[in-house]
Amino acid sequence: IIPIGSEYSRNLISTKQLANTFLPLLVGSILITLFVYAYMKAMQKREAEIQKLKYEASHDELTTLLNYRTFSNYVTQIIADKSSVYTIIMIDLDNFKQVNDKFGHLEGNRLLKKFSIKLNNFFGDKLATQASVFRFGGEEFCLVFKNIPEETAYKLIWKFERSLTDENYLTTDGQQVAISFSGGVASTDQETNIHEAIRKADAAVYLAKSNGRAQIVCPDQVDS
Structure with a gap:
């Protein structure tokens, strides 16, 4: 118990x-x-x-496109890639200074943003694995295509240019501004490396501007 x-x-x-x-x-x-x-x-x-x-x-702060530093790094990688072909398209907006002078820099920045969105939507979204879209600074841009023939890239940039003419830029106070650009196209091959292609495309832009602007120059292609 x-x-x-x-x-x-x-x-x-x-x-x-x-x-x-x-x-x-x-x-x-x-x-x-x-x-x-x-x-x-x-x-x-x-x-x-x-x-x-x-x-x-x-990325570029204003346009959110890839910036020049990224472009430089990409070019360094391209140098080591001997198995691919790259097509360069340089772009320079026409008469952009006049937009800044007439409407102000804020309006110019809005135009750059709108153009960048169109450029990225047309190339960056549709060809995400083959196209890279860069902003160099100011009103200058660059497209780099990987394993896309120069002729195809040339036709695509003309198609994009024509799409811009269908829709003018509208300022905040309702004024219409036509957007156009001058472009230059060049590709790498067995004799042309990426740096030479960039120089050729850049020279083609200045040729397009000297010939009246709103043109795309590619020495190896005929306008179609």
Whole structure:
């Protein structure tokens, strides 16, 4: 016969021992969970900040197109790629200074943004794996096509140019401004490396401007 008092006393001791063992484990588990959660959130925030910095370093702030630094890095990679053909299209907006002088730089920036969106939608979205769209600065842009024949690229840029004539730029006060550009096209081959192709395309732009603007010059192609 065990006295009731003694059994109750043993139960109290057992419960107290359990509490002394379980509570520290519970508190420890909670603290570990909170620490892991805080660490994961900090890592996610850090990764998001790194991705943001990478994006800002590689993209033009105004137009969100790839910037000149990214273009330079891309050209460095192209030099080592001997198995692919690259077509360069240089673009320079016509009479852009007149837009700034007449409507102001804010309106000029709006025009650059709209043109960049059209350019990226036409080439960057449709040919995402084969076309890269860059802003050099000011009103100058560059397209780089990978393994797209020069003739095809030439026809595409003419198609894009014609699409601009169907829709004039509308200023904030409702005035219409026609957008046109001068372009130059050149490709790499066994005798022409990427730097030479860029120089040829750039020279073709100045030839287009000297011939009256709103033209696309490619020495190897005939306008169609």
